[in-house]
Amino acid sequence: MDRTAYSLVATDLDGTLLRGDDTVSDRSLAALARAAGAGARHLVVTGRPAPRVRSLLERLGCTGLAVCGQGAQVYDAGAHRMLWSVTLDRELAETALGKIEAEVGQLYAAVDQDGVDGLTLIEPGYLMPHPTLPAVRVDRRDELWGKPISKVLLRHPDLSDDELAATARAVVGSLATVTMSGPGTVELQPCGITKATGLALAAERLGVSRRRTIAFGDMPNDIPMFDWAAHGVAMAGAHPELKAVADEITTTNEDDGVAVVLERIFSTS
Secondary structure (H helix, E strand, C coil): CCCCCCCEEEECHHHHHCCCCCCCCHHHHHHHHHHHHCCCEEEEECCCCHHHCHHHHHHHCCCCEEEEHHHCEEEECCCCEEEEECCECHHHHHHHHHHHHHHHCCCEEEEEECCCCCCEEECCCCCCCCCCCCCEECCCHHHHHCCCEEEEEEECCCCCHHHHHHHHHHHHHHHCEEEEEECCEEEEECCCCCHHHHHHHHHHHHCCCHHHEEEEECCHHHHHHHHHCCEEEECCCCCHHHHCCCCEECCCHHHCHHHHHHHHHCCCC
16 A cells, blocks of 8 residues: 555544553554654544543544544534534434334433533443443433433343344434444434544545545444545454455454554555
8 A cells, every 4th residue: 555545544442443441552652643744644533422532532642623423523622612513303312212112122221412511321221331431320211311412322131232223223214323333332323424424524624535534443333434435444353244344454453453554554664
């Protein structure tokens, strides 16, 4: 690969750039710095909402744009403001949740509130897939809908993520977009919104075309991002659906898979 081929490096966080303990290795940081030295920008594209990613962006030294909330938010980290966001209609969210429960029985739900200071609210019975992420427990489900939300997170006591996501897609229709972004993380977001939506908007603001974008991910929610970018790299531990559409498969996130590829592309030799 020509080191000048890519001027935008789009990376997912969980399961991709981040290790299991929510850290970024020195090797990965050095590889991102090497890419930056060659003129490429780094853009975080994550399912996490902006408030839950702020400290990570600081650790990465990101002071520009980030795509958050599965593509529903374009966040300016340096200015600490939202440049663009789309909310999920709360009545549609309740209706979609009811349709899914009619098929699979009781679900446990959480929501990410909209905005740079929005909270993650969880109803009784919901277990956070990332214990390190802060959340506020509410007493009743109707308390989830008190303020505008960017998405709903779902968990089922028995069904696998694949089974829950498949059923949700079958019954939700145009009420919302269903995504699976990690273990125990099936989500409802605004209809038509994907990581590609936010990535395209951010790239336009940065003046970078899709033909000069390389993307890294590990879950089915990264498929639209791979479809949009010129080159999609799946981690070795990625979901089979993503591996099936990837242009390349690298090593695992624990083995610095992002760095492995960036070191090759932006080699100084």
